[in-house]
Amino acid sequence: MSEMLLEVDRLTMRFGGLTAIDDLSVAVPKGKITSIIGPNGAGKTTFFNCLTGFYKPTEGSVRMHHPVHGPLLLNEMPSYHVARKAGVVRTFQNIRLFPNMSVLENLIVAQHNALQTASRFSLAGLFGRAGFKQAREAALEKAEMWLTRLKLIELADTAAGNLSYGTQRRIEIARALCVDPLLLCLDEPAAGLNPRESAELNELLLYLSREHGKGVLLIEHDMNVVMRVSDHICVLNFGTKIAEGTPEQVQNDPNVIKAYLGEEDADDKEAA
Numbered sequence: 001m002s003e004m005l006l007e008v009d010r011l012t013m014r015f016g017g018l019t020a021i022d023d024l025s026v027a028v029p030k031g032k033i034t035s036i037i038g039p040n041g042a043g044k045t046t047f048f049n050c051l052t053g054f055y056k057p058t059e060g061s062v063r064m065h066h067p068v069h070g071p072l073l074l075n076e077m078p079s080y081h082v083a084r085k086a087g088v089v090r091t092f093q094n095i096r097l098f099p100n101m102s103v104l105e106n107l108i109v110a111q112h113n114a115l116q117t118a119s120r121f122s123l124a125g126l127f128g129r130a131g132f133k134q135a136r137e138a139a140l141e142k143a144e145m146w147l148t149r150l151k152l153i154e155l156a157d158t159a160a161g162n163l164s165y166g167t168q169r170r171i172e173i174a175r176a177l178c179v180d181p182l183l184l185c186l187d188e189p190a191a192g193l194n195p196r197e198s199a200e201l202n203e204l205l206l207y208l209s210r211e212h213g214k215g216v217l218l219i220e221h222d223m224n225v226v227m228r229v230s231d232h233i234c235v236l237n238f239g240t241k242i243a244e245g246t247p248e249q250v251q252n253d254p255n256v257i258k259a260y261l262g263e264e265d266a267d268d269k270e271a272a
């Protein structure tokens with residue numbers, strides 16, 4: 001049995017009369033890739049927003065099992081604590097790098113919390129303190145380490161905005177890793193990638209979960225990615241969990257086929 005990282009229990013998120021997430025329970029283990037899939041509007045992004053403190057769920061709980069701090073209720077934390085204290089870090093559907101900064105600078109900016117703390121928020125701290133110099137060196141070392149491991153080091157000095165879409169997505173993941181996440185939440189990391197870049201993404205996700213023990217929670221429409229890398233898949237439709245299991249179980253589930261193909265097409269497929 002894998003160690004459990006995140007437990008979502010009976011989560012509901014309503015926007016006025018619309019129930020975007022309805023009574024959803026799901027568990028995410030360490031060192032594994034768990035995917036959340038479903039048609040457009042199924043509630044996937046809302047789910048991420050509830051985990052990471054952007055939305056306060058209407059009902060239910062999200063519990064992160066932290067090796068140092070113990071169980072933490074993410075639904076009661078502000079979003080900056082979710083990343084810093086609970087170790088749950090996300091990327092977004094649209095790329096959010098600083099395009100005019102170099103790749104390395106983007107990774108240093110991600111570590112501004114540690115640097116600010118070391119500077120004690122003062123100019124004197126920035127210029128005089130040994131602690132700040134050490135923190136700056138540590139931030140550089142961490143950025144260089146992830147750039148090397150993610151095969152980006154040769155691009156360290158290039159402006160992020162000048163790189164291909166696939167490379168920018170990879171930089172976003174490297175930047176998230178600089179915050180030392182226990183759980184990495186990736187919102188459509190394969191969007192806009194070509195087949196070669198998607199294959200590289202698959203390799204990267206498997207490397208991070210298998211070699212670094214990261215829990216990965218993936219929202220993705222690209223089934224070439226989802227079916228190849230997921231250990232477990234949870235399928236949403238209109239905010240409700242309609243199936244979960246291994247890629248094989250989910251692919252053959254009649255409810256999933258109906259949700260994706262529509263009622264009539266799915267009946268045709270069954271009859272054929």
Ligand SMILES: Nc1ncnc2c1ncn2[C@@H]1O[C@H](COP(=O)(O)OP(=O)(O)OP(=O)(O)O)[C@@H](O)[C@H]1O
Nearest residue numbers: 015018019020038039040041042043044045046047
């Ligand atoms: N802030 C909000 N206010 C009102 N309704 C919202 C809000 N955010 C999401 N919704 C609604 O909740 C439902 C789920 O949306 P969500 O973006 O979570 O779906 P999704 O599965 O991520 O879709 P996609 O695959 O298209 O990104 C939709 O009907 C959407 O319009």
